[in-house]
Amino acid sequence: MLPEMIRPLRLATDCHVIDWSISQLSEQISDKESAIARADGLVAAIGNFDGVHCGHKKLIDKAVSHGGGLVPSVITFQPHPRRYFKPDLPGFELVDNLDKMALLSDAGARCIIRLQFDDAMRQTTATDFVSRILPALGVRALYAGTDFAFGNQRGGGMAMMQEQGREYGIDAQAVELVSSHDEIISSSRIRAAIARADMAEAAQYLGRPYVISGIVAHGEKRGRTIGFPTANLLLGDYLVPPLGVYAISAALPDAPHQPIMHGVANIGIRPTVNGEMVRLEANLFDIDLDLYDRRINVYCLDFIRPEQKFENFDKLRHQIAQDVETAKSFHAKQN
Template identity: 40%
Template sequence: MILTDWHGVPETARGATLALGNLDGVHLGHVAVLAAAHQARPDLPLGALTFEPHPREHFRPDDPPFRLTLLPAKAAALAAAGAQHVVALPFGTELAAMSAADFVEIVLHGALGARHLACGPDFAFGHRRGGDVKFLRQAAEALGIGLSIVPHLADAEGAISSTRIRRLLQDGYPERAAALLGRSFAITGPVTHGDARGRTIGFPTANIPLGRHLEPARGVYAVRATLPDGRVVPGVANLGRRPTLGGDPISRLEAHLFDFAEDLYGQEVSVALVAFIREERKFTDFPALVAQIRMDAAQARTLLAV
């Protein structure tokens, strides 16, 4: 269940233990916060509270897209980690102006009836991020709400964070990003019409706009696409601006699914980037591009063992 308003919260979503945060990507560190919320009060329903859009999108709307997960994918990942409901508070002028004290009193205590909270050590909230974990502990305690501060989960390279995962994807390391996410990074969106050029050479593609997703390194990837009915189909995809074909103003994902001939136009498809094969580059002519596509597809089949 996804709740997108704190007014009129159903009783089934009140009185829970809640994991707090932006939770972009729902990486292993976020899963640890969710687990801590449950472990502290296993007798209570388990929920997650996040913000939509991401506050950075509200305050810096001209920034390039940076999201690892949009709300449906975020909610699905949280549900897979045990959350029974997700509260996605609408982050706009009203919430941005709310003081930290009012956020705890009105939203967490009054509207949601939270019984226990869990967050990372750098969680900040309220007007101009006026509330930190020290303030949250004091305010929650005064209202009889428990709080678990969960240390950053780390590996040999340092703390696991959404920022670090974004950097790995932009540098062309989807496998390393997947190790921190606990699953492959995926771009989800509706399949749109392209110029059908791939169909003429035996490589029809499902075209998916990046939208608000982070743009990973441009190039060719071995991928696995999850269809609306749950089937997972391996394939090869190009992410970029097609310089050999004249260039596009914005990047897009073009996925060729192996041994697949069904019409996906208009359907929501999630394409997981499994392995980076090569950087995007401009070829001397179309036949050279076609020859490379055939090699890319063969390499993707090898990487995916299909």
């Protein structure tokens, strides 16, 4: 795995994040929030940016290279509309909100506007979205995927956006989200790769390995008793890959100069100790750091084996030792 693909995920210092809702429609974005009010307007890439994959980066590249004195921006939705309409749906996200902001800024966005997806947004017609919301945000040019749909009951598409946008001084362009080999890149395709533990294919379309981030929680410290201490993360709304053991690398957003750490992780319920909640337990090689209550980015690089239940801790310890050697061999080949 290319070293530059694995790094601490941090929001760029010159990127502004603005939360906006329909209730602010009559308000202007303030100077305090961003430099937009002093600029000629925005050129924005718009979408859910689920995973911030290579197709999304191509879209953002269009906004960044647009020029004309417009601020290169991203307009996205929070929460994901799928979560709004199906609140009980199992975890499906390919990236959490903090990493999403970091990746969008890394792609070149200098302003990120998060539109609150609530009932008022749901009821907004496609015409109102073009005629009221986009002008209120200062949008002068807009890029979206060819399948982008918006407005109540997804009533608007890019043909409508282009036609009606011209009436409000908005130049809208549709972009095909394809790879350099003309393959269609989609979040569903990435989810399918992760679902079959094909982490290499997922990384190919994401432009980085699948990363699970969170605050390191205090666990039961059983790993220490068998010689394999772990950093534990709850998976929240992440898409859970097949339960099992993975070769991983990890980075600390609050310590960007800390060398990338390598290790092995179990993603599962820990059946040997009758666990129930899915969590990620990462054993980092040759690391002596206090990671509790710190945010960590854990990159899932390669699937080693499915999770299994062991008869006793001795057999568990023996298998973990084998997993460690397998992961070390994987990392050695990458370097």
